[in-house]
Amino acid sequence: MKILKYLFFIVIFHSCKAQTNLETMIVNYNAATRGSSIKYEVTSSKLYYKDIENTIETKTTSKFWEEITTIVEQINLSEIENFNPPTSDRNVDAALHATLSITIGNQIYESQTFDHGNPPEELKSLIETLFNDLDLE
Secondary structure (H helix, E strand, C coil), rough: CHHHHHHHHHHHHHHHHHHHHHHEEEEEEEEEECCEEEEEEEECCEEEECCCEEEEEEECCHHHHHHHHHHHHHCCCCHHHHCCCCCHHHHHCCEEEEEEEEEEEEEECCCCCCEEEEEEEHHHHHHHHHHHCCCCC
């Protein structure tokens, strides 16, 4: 019986810790080339986006945050730096140089540089969700 109590405590503690980590998660997307840049940061409470023409700062909706955390949970973050970009247009200034970083607690997971608009397959869903929620009109 004591073993079951300890096991229950460990499972509950671990679940709470994982949830807290995602609540403090920060998702950063940066893209730049000569004369152009994009900065995008999302947390559980705010969304900040800035490019040459637009600056958006607003609260993150719970639905949007839930979508982001669900997608992040499906990504093998320890391998994010090994995800291969499908194209290399950024090498000849035909695309912005983009990177994605996800901070959870004290751990920062950062991708290789990839072409803005054409991320590695493993990050595509997350980046599309980030940009689909923006209203840039």
